[in-house]
Amino acid sequence: MEYSLFSKPKELFIDLVNPRDYVQIDSVSHMYQNLKVSVQKPLKMVLLYGKPGTGKSMLLQKLNHDLSKHQKVFMVNIPIIDEDDFLRVLAQNLFGYQSEEPLTLTRFLEYTALVEHDNIPIVLLDEAQLYSSTLMEKIRLISDTRTLKFVITLHKTDDEDVIAKEHFQTRIWESIELQNATPEELKIYIQKKLLKANCFDVANMINDKNIQLITKLTRGNYRETNKLMFSLFGLYEWFEKNSPGKIKYNELRKKYIEMAAIHTGLIRA
Ligand SMILES: Nc1ncnc2c1ncn2[C@@H]1O[C@H](COP(=O)(O)OP(=O)(O)OP(=O)(O)O)[C@@H](O)[C@H]1O
Numbered sequence: 001m002e003y004s005l006f007s008k009p010k011e012l013f014i015d016l017v018n019p020r021d022y023v024q025i026d027s028v029s030h031m032y033q034n035l036k037v038s039v040q041k042p043l044k045m046v047l048l049y050g051k052p053g054t055g056k057s058m059l060l061q062k063l064n065h066d067l068s069k070h071q072k073v074f075m076v077n078i079p080i081i082d083e084d085d086f087l088r089v090l091a092q093n094l095f096g097y098q099s100e101e102p103l104t105l106t107r108f109l110e111y112t113a114l115v116e117h118d119n120i121p122i123v124l125l126d127e128a129q130l131y132s133s134t135l136m137e138k139i140r141l142i143s144d145t146r147t148l149k150f151v152i153t154l155h156k157t158d159d160e161d162v163i164a165k166e167h168f169q170t171r172i173w174e175s176i177e178l179q180n181a182t183p184e185e186l187k188i189y190i191q192k193k194l195l196k197a198n199c200f201d202v203a204n205m206i207n208d209k210n211i212q213l214i215t216k217l218t219r220g221n222y223r224e225t226n227k228l229m230f231s232l233f234g235l236y237e238w239f240e241k242n243s244p245g246k247i248k249y250n251e252l253r254k255k256y257i258e259m260a261a262i263h264t265g266l267i268r269a
């Protein structure tokens with residue numbers, strides 16, 4: 001394939017969650033530190049919530065990555081909706097339970113009773129809004145025994161306040177809310193991603209006005225920003241190949257950002 005200045009930047013913004021790609025943004029790092037402290041407290045559950053694309057899965061993955069070095073952690077990326085499967089998979093991963101037989105809560109609690117108090121395993125559940133209230137109730141019963149600790153993420157939408165749901169409300173936990181980025185934070189996010197991958201020329205093209213526009217279009221949402229930047233660098237790749245005279249290397253063209261926004265559905269054409 002022909003060399004393009006924009007291929008690598010484009011790849012950087014593929015919407016994937018990998019703790020190795022974690023970017024330090026002050027407010028997020030601050031929350032991450034709080035999260036790490038909360039996890040070590042004698043709390044039963046810690047809740048991470050926020051709108052889609054604000055980085056909940058990313059923080060949970062990072063927590064998994066960092067904690068695994070020192071203690072037993074099990075992360076459930078895709079919710080295990082079936083209640084029997086849930087307990088069995090947990091027991092298989094935490095206690096070496098071998099059988100494929102479903103496990104009752106009573107049997108499961110027999111396993112947890114053997115957990116040593118100074119070494120409580122941590123279970124990370126992504127997308128907890130997808131668990132049924134009966135399963136959440138079981139999770140609560142398990143955490144009440146203080147033999148397992150749960151960190152869960154909840155996807156917050158505008159029209160439905162999941163936290164208000166009864167089974168999330170009455171639990172003893174600490175909650176941390178993730179937000180969309182401010183322009184300053186989005187600038188750091190984009191620049192750090194590019195600089196980490198040595199894309200200095202492209203990083204230099206992005207000025208504050210560009211950032212303002214990108215923030216306005218994406219509302220500072222990390223996922224929307226990924227999509228927009230991916231599409232934008234794809235566009236630049238095309239121009240570089242087909243019409244290189246059109247590219248200005250001292251800034252991102254407003255028109256191209258808007259074209260990318262139309263392409264990703266952020267602007268309706
Ligand atoms: N601190 C960060 N460092 C690097 N990338 C990040 C960071 N925060 C978010 N992202 C990126 O933003 C995208 C969206 O984040 P993530 O998938 O974690 O959101 P989410 O809150 O879990 O969304 P949903 O509610 O839809 O599951 C991911 O592709 C991730 O790579």
Ligand SMILES: [Mg+2]
Pocket residue numbers: 056057058126127
């Ligand atoms: Mg997620």
